[in-house]
Each structure stands twice: as C-alpha cells, then as structure tokens.
Amino acid sequence: MKHLKGWKDIPEGGSVTEPGCSVEFDVSSWRTFRPEVDRSRCTKCGMCWLYCPDSAIEAKEDGSYDVNLAYCKGCGICEKACALKLIKMVKE
C-alpha cells in the first residue's frame, strides 16, 4: 500500500486538485481474489483489457497484456470475458 495522505494534506473539502491523481490510488486492499493468467495459450485478443472496469489490465508493446494489481479490485470480470478461459480468480 502506498502512502495515504493525512487530513492536513488533503485539499479543503476533500477536493481533487490534481488531474489524473487516481493513478496514485492503490486499491489492492479491496481485493479478495486475484486474477492469474495462463499466458502459454493467450491469443492477445484483448477482451480482458476491454472489459476491465478499472483499467487494471494494461496493454504492452508486444501486444500482450499484464494485470496491474495496484488497480485490480478482484471483481472477476476478466475471468468471464476471457474467451479461452485462461484467467482464473484465486484467493489472495
């Protein structure tokens, strides 16, 4: 977990004054299940990337995909979206 700001450092009224600052927000602790991908048979179709509601699946330059666990809340949508059923949600 990254360092969380204290009440004195948060802008007045809990406002957000920095654009794009959700990049700093680590949601790992929300997760009960973590996606595990069997990469050997991945066709790089991108369905997991398309469906992930938290943009936790990131496209790499070689066309493959990686899970950024800092943003993954463990919802399991990628598991359902994977046509070849290569993603398994495993308990943390």
Add this chain to the structure above:
Amino acid sequence: MTTKARAGKAQGSTTRIGLSGNYAVAYAVKMADVDVIAAYPITPQTTIVEKLSEMVANCELNAEYINVESEHSAMSACIGASLTGARVFTATSSQGLSYMSEVLFIASALRTPVVMANVNRALSAPLNIWNDHSDAMAERDSGWIQIWATSAQEAFDTTIMAFKIAEEMRLPVMVNMDGYIVSHTYEPVLLPDSGTVKAYIPSAPMENRVSTKLAYSTGVVGPPEYYYEMKYQSIDAMERSRDRIREIYVGYNKMFGRIYEDLTAYHLEDAEYALLTMGSTLGTARIAAERLRAKGKKAGVISLRTFRPFPSDRLLEAVEGLKAIGIMDRAATPGGPSNPLFADVSAALYGAKKGPVLQNFVAGLGGRDITVDDFLHMFKVTEEAAGEGKSRPTIYVGLRE
C-alpha cells in the same frame, strides 16, 4: 470567570426603525451585499425571501435570485454558487430544513460558507406552522454552525456576523430564530449604515473554486481510505471556529455597540438555581426570575446563543456555584435518555467537579405558549431539585392529560 462583554460606541450612523425579525434578516442580507439567493418559500420564513426578491426586483440589491422548486434544490444551488466564490444566502423553516437535510451535510463537508436563516417551526405531523425547535435539533449533527437570535435586533446582528464567521471558517452558518415570536413581531431595530457594514464584511468575492482555469473536482467519492480524513477537516474547522466566533462577537460589540457572547447569563452571580433556555423565551424566563428575586429567591437564567460549536467551557464557568439547573427543551428525543439540549448540557457539565443537579423540561411544542406561570413552575421544580439534591424524570410542562 471571563471578563464581561462590553459594548463599544457604534461606528457610523444608526437608524432606529420598526422591523419584524424576518425583515431585519432581509435588511442584513441586503447590507451584506450578497451575490446569490436561492430559496423556496415556507411559513414562517417566507417574508424574508419575499422582501429580498422585492429588493432584487427594485434593483436595491444587485444579486442573482434563483427561484427553485424545492429546498433540496435551494441548498444545492447555494452550494454551487458558493463554490464559485459568491456570497450566498437562503432561508427556510421546519419541513423545508428537513427536505434540505442531506444537502446540509454536503455544504459543511465541502466547506461552503452558506448563510441560512432558519425560522424555527415544529415538524409535522400534525401539520403545524408554529414555533418549536424540533427542526434545528434534527440537524444538529450536520456540521453547521448554529446560532440563536432572541429578538429582531439579534436576528439582524447575527445575520451580519454569520457572513463573517462563515467566510472566515469556510463553514455554513444557520441563524435560528423563533417562528412568529421573533420572525413576525415588529420591534424597534437599530440599523447601522451600510458603509459600516461594508467595512465590517467587505463584499470581496472568495476564490472561484470551480473556475474552468483550474483542474478541480469537488463532491468526489471518499472511499474508506479517505472519507475519515476528509470528514475530519470539517470537524476540525468547527472546533477551531469556537475561539474565532468569540473574537468575532467581541469585534462586533466594539464596532456596532452591542453585547454578544456565547451565552447570556442573567442574575447568575449569586444564583442558587437557574433555568437554561434557547431563543425568544429568554424574555419570559427573565420576568419569572425577576418576580422570584423580588421574593428573595436566588433564581437566574442562562440563554445559549452559540449552540454549535457548543460552548462547554463557557457553560462550565457560568454554572459554578449553582445547585441546580432546569434545562428547557423545545424539542423531544423520543426514547432517548433525555431531550437534545439537556443531553448536550449534561455532557458538557459531566466533567464539573461539583456539578449542579440537572432537571429536564420539555415545553412549548408546536407553538404552545410558555407563560410566566409555566416558568415559575419550572423554577419551583428546579429549586426543589436543588434542595433534594436529585432531579425528577423529564417534565412535560403544560401538557394536558
């Protein structure tokens, strides 16, 4: 004991005119030169915003008057306007305040310095347009500063001070006044000249927090990792406002020649027992105390002006030497260990070394008159409590069986 508040010599010129409490508020809002008013009419508050809309229509007040379809929207519009840096005012009563309820918490947490007159009226059912304090008491945890005015003059002065308090602390302020008794009764009111008011609260807009030149999001989600810290900011501001409000009272007293403090103490110096009230009943309580004094009884009266933040330290000082206090609630907490004002007073006095016996009364619900005889009865019960060293369960004064 703290030094007694002193009135200075009023600056500028003063006009003495007859005004109702509601019109006194409208004049204060006009002199405060507000930028935006968003309100929905509701008895007994209506004549405040009616007068203000007349002032705007006559170009006596250069403000945006937003007609909304409900109090929920009125408060929402006020928050939005306040975020742009505008000076904002609204007024409501009873059901209207309840309808605003969820938005009240947002106003305080977003730190928008909205000033609102709340003309105290009973909550339905049965439908009742008369005075008690159930509307404000239901919102006492909303994070709003709550100040109570006991006369038209106080309604005027408190409204002027409310803008200063709100904008300095960046917290919303509710100016409470009793429906009809204050709102519709005409009294002589000393109006300062608008130049003096302008010097006291210059109409300088605050920064525009929602300017398109800024990257700014407000009213965002506060997940469990952040809500607590975000909420605490307004709790901290409320705590800090305690001292600042006192300084503002002192400054106002000096500049406008009045006497305001967190609480008004009457004959407390040598009192053995006292009644504690809020709002306009102070006058009747004083008459009752005066009659008892004429008979050699040592009765006193305490009237709370600042209810949020609760002036616990001032109260502790004021009650020193008292054997008993009768606390008169004008609202009920059904099923609670006591009624709202009593609960706060007893919590504040819990730490007192030799605390007085506390007796709870409920009186005047739904505009029922609280007569001098009722007060004499409450004094008598409080005196008995002082003698016996113990109190009775809550007494519902004037209730027919």
